[in-house]
Each structure stands twice: as structure tokens, then as C-alpha cells.
Amino acid sequence: MEEAKTIASDELLMEQLQNRNWDEFWLRLMSRCFWILRKRYGVRWNNNELKEFSRDIISEVISKIFVEKERHWYIDSYPDFEKFIISAIDSHINNTLKKKKSETSIGDSEFILDQNxxxxxxxxxxxxxxxxxxxxxxxxxxxxxxxxxxxxxxxxxxxxxxxxxxxxxxxxxxxxxxxxxxxxxxxxxxxxxxxxxxx
Structure with a gap:
């Protein structure tokens, strides 16, 4: 029988919201997104596209954790909150890119290049x-x-x-x-x- 996992309480989540320097934390999360997109997925978007995509990903993950309560922080698996949210971001990037790929047909005009x-x-x-x-x-x-x-x-x-x-x-x-x-x-x-x- 699988052992039950401990989900972080609302109080513990509130501590993360209140006791963290979110300006610095946001920059680290943006850097992590950039790294994942460029290194793992070989994305070659320009800087503006990378920033917009990364901001959306981070905002969506934060909303799922703190607002919608759809993404649970299992503190047994991730005692450190930062490692948990990075894992959540990694997963969300993967799912989002897969979805974008499936929605993009080969005939889309933006992907048609002049051969010469x-x-x-x-x-x-x-x-x-x-x-x-x-x-x-x-x-x-x-x-x-x-x-x-x-x-x-x-x-x-x-x-x-x-x-x-x-x-x-x-x-x-x-x-x-x-x-x-x-x-x-x-x-x-x-x-x-x-x-x-x-x-």
C-alpha cells in the first residue's frame, strides 16, 4: 500500500508568500525557465518571446499553487519550497510545449520559409x-x-x-x-x- 503523502498546509503556503523576497525569487524562476527552454528543449525564440512565455508559465504555476489549489506541495517529496516550484514549472513547461506542438499544423504560414x-x-x-x-x-x-x-x-x-x-x-x-x-x-x-x- 502506497504511503500517504503530506500536503503543505495553507499556513505553510502563506509563510512562503509573506516571508520571501519575491523580486529576487521571480528573477531566479525566470532564469530557470530560460535555462530549461534553451538547454532542454532547444528553443530559439527571441528574448521577448522567452520572457513572455516564462512569465506566463510562472504566473500560471503560482496561481495553481496559491489560488486554485490545484497543484499540491508534497513536503515529503520536496521539503524545500523552491525545489518544489521549480519542479512544477518544469512540468508545466513540458505540458505547455507539448500542447503547442499538437496545436501547430505543418501548413501554418508562420513556419513557411523562402527556400532560397x-x-x-x-x-x-x-x-x-x-x-x-x-x-x-x-x-x-x-x-x-x-x-x-x-x-x-x-x-x-x-x-x-x-x-x-x-x-x-x-x-x-x-x-x-x-x-x-x-x-x-x-x-x-x-x-x-x-x-x-x-x-
Whole structure:
């Protein structure tokens, strides 16, 4: 007989709402969504599409946990709330992408590309994507934190002004300043990778 699982009480859930810095927590959840979408599912949407999708996913999961009470926090399986909500987000991303895929027919106009244009640009696109991926992995390997990786993603998407990046990511001035300063220290990693590709 399967052992009954303990569901977190409303009081315990309220503690998570009241005693957590949600600005910082939201940024970590957004970073996690970005990572899951790019690394696990190979999504290549632009930064705005990634942000919109991630925000929707996080909002829906939070609503299912705190408002609709459809998603239960089994504290035996996940003693740590953050690990629980990340698992819930991971699952919701998977289900949402599967649903989107099943709803998208092959003949949808947005997926029809001009063959000549594809043939002319495919090599440049592949090189750019490979370079972007390698720089991302290099930054991770030298200890870049989530905010630094998000800054890099913005730069890679063509958002280059610091104020525009901060606005895009919804970061406070102090958080962005700290992340930008740490990111700039790692410029050598980026410069070496770009040089290796002959740019």
C-alpha cells in the first residue's frame, strides 16, 4: 500500500508568500525557465518571446499553487519550497510545449520559409547559434550567475544599451549594476570565442 503523502498546509503556503523576497525569487524562476527552454528543449525564440512565455508559465504555476489549489506541495517529496516550484514549472513547461506542438499544423504560414533565403543564410545562422551556445557555456564554466547569463542573452539578441537591458529584465538599478559589473569582468571569455570564429 502506497504511503500517504503530506500536503503543505495553507499556513505553510502563506509563510512562503509573506516571508520571501519575491523580486529576487521571480528573477531566479525566470532564469530557470530560460535555462530549461534553451538547454532542454532547444528553443530559439527571441528574448521577448522567452520572457513572455516564462512569465506566463510562472504566473500560471503560482496561481495553481496559491489560488486554485490545484497543484499540491508534497513536503515529503520536496521539503524545500523552491525545489518544489521549480519542479512544477518544469512540468508545466513540458505540458505547455507539448500542447503547442499538437496545436501547430505543418501548413501554418508562420513556419513557411523562402527556400532560397534559407539556403543563403543557413550557414551564418548555424555559426551564430553555435557561437552563442559556446559563449553561454563558457560563461557558465567560469562561474557566471543567472543575472549575468540573462545579460548575455539580451546582448546576443541585440539589446546592447545597459539601461535597455535593465528594463528588459525588470531588474532594480542596484541588482543590474552588480550583475553588469561581474559580467564585464568576463569579457575576455567572449572576446576569445568571437576571435576563434574570425569575427
Amino acid at each position: 533565403e534559407v539556403e543563403q543564410n543557413v550557414q551564418e545562422i548555424v555559426i551564430a547559434q553555435e557561437l552563442r551556445q559556446q559563449i553561454y557555456e563558457e560563461l557558465e564554466s567560469v562561474g557566471a550567475e543567472d543575472d549575468e547569463l540573462l545579460i548575455f542573452e539580451c546582448l546576443a539578441d541585440g539589446i546592447i544599451k545597459p539601461d535597455d537591458i535593465r528594463t528588459e529584465l525588470g531588474m532594480s538599478e542596484s541588482d543590474f549594476h552588480n550583475g553588469w559589473r561581474r559580467f564585464k569582468r568576463k569579457r575576455k571569455v567572449i572576446q576569445e570565442k568571437i576571435a576563434a570564429y574570425g569575427y
